[in-house]
Amino acid sequence: MLRCAVLDDYQGVALGLADWSRVRATSFRERFADQDSLVAALLDYEIVVVMRERTPFTASLLARLPNLRLLITSGMRNAAIDLDAARSRGVTVCGTGSGSTPPVELTWALILGLTRHLLPEANTLRSGGPWQSTLGTDLYGRTLGLLGLGKIGSRVAGVGRAFGMDVVAWSENLTRERAAGVGVRLAPSKDALLAGSDVVSVHLVLSDRTRGLIGERELSLMRPSSYLVNTSRAAIVDQEALVAALKADRIAGAGLDVFEVEPLPADHEFRTLSNVLATPHLGYVSELNYGTYFREAVADIDAFLAGTPIRRLA
Template sequence: MLRCAVLDDYQGVALGLADWSRVRATSFRGHFTGRDELVAALHDYEIVVAMRERTPLPAEVLDRLPNLRLLITTGMRNAAIDLDAARARGVTVCGTGSSSTPPVELTWALILGLTRHLVPEATALRAGGPWQSTLGTDLHGRTLGLLGLGKIGSRMAEIGRAFGMDVVAWSRNLTQERTDALGVRLAPGKDALLAEADIVSVHLVLSERTRGLIGERELSLMRPDAYLVNTSRAAIVDQEALAAALQAGRIAGAGLDVFETEPLPPGHELRTLPNVLATPHLGYVTELNYRTYFREAVEDIDAFLAGAPIRRLA
């Protein structure tokens, strides 16, 4: 019976959400921060299940795992796995389904939390503080700017319109035909969107073209009463430039679910800035998504053992 390691099972739920009886499965709840520690823990395992991009698996790590035969990522895209290196050393890489609905829901939770100041108001209520101390920002009639109009972005547009918002979108390859079909305005450019939007929400895939897409210059185009929300990939927004803009009050606030380093180090300024509403990468963390991840991970294992791998990435 092959040994299977399930990485970054923070909530300790993986083994209870699927039938792992065909392998000897071990769940690792803690996050491995060092490569030596990771390699030592995984050395004897033939199968590894990675939770999204929480643990990088570059060529250097894969080369030090001589027993590894099957690597499974939750979802069908994982930039933290070196697929070429896996392919070169004969490691099969497979994926699972992943719903885009939970990230949409969390993005709107961040938007509503920011614009209605839910955390400070709820905290004050619990502490017996002032009864009403902020003025909320209306969504109706405001402009929602979407960077990206794919599966998640298009759903964001639909909900924004339901709130009565004017929705404008931009990405490098976005067409008028696509925006017209969704009842969305096509921004003439990224800069125009940033200057106009009351809320800017990022929904792009991280690539060399989108890395650092929003930096100091781009943030300076936003109005001081505008909010930035990023539930996509941290590297799309320059984290240092964002922190500086927030500290200086050049934008009203930010809703963040993704960070350059995860878990976010204790004492990091994004943990403490009063105009930041931050969550620990919860976008995809829901019961139904997790059931899909681990059920399909087991299906991947069964198919591999039968000699006919499914949902292959490499």
């Protein structure tokens, strides 16, 4: 019976969400401090299941795991796995399904939490402070700007329209016809979207083209009353520039679910800035999604053991 390691199972739920009886499965809840400790833990495992991009599988790591035969990622895309290196070492890489509904819902939780000041108001209520201390920002009639109009962005747009917002979108290859097809306007440019939106929400895939897409100049185009929400990838927004803009109140606030280093360091300013609503990368963390991830990971293992791997990435 092959040994299977399930990494970054922060909540300790993986082994209870699927039938792992065909392998000897072990769940690891804590992140490994460095590659040496990770290699020491995984050296005897033939199968590893990774959660999204929490633990990168680089060429150097793969070279140090000679027993690894099957690597499974949640979702069908994982930029933290060196697929060429895996392929060259004979490691099969497979993926699973992943629903777009949970990140859509979290995006709106962040937008509503920011604009209605839910966290400070709830904390004030708990502490016995003043009854009502802020004025919420109305969404009706305001402009929602979407950077990216793919599967998730399109659904975020639909909710924005239901709130009575004027929804505009931009991405490098977005066409007027595609935007109109989901009932939104195509912004004439990225700069125009940033300057004209009350809420800007990021829904782009991280790539060489989108890394650092929103920097100091772009943030300066936003209104002092506007909000930035990022549930996509942290590196799309220059993190130092964002901290500076928030500290100087050049934008009203930010809703963040993704960070360049995760878990977020204990002393990071995003943990303490009063105009930041931050969550620990919860976009895809839901009962339905996790059930899909781990049941389909087991199905990938079964297919691999039968000699007919499915949902292959490499």
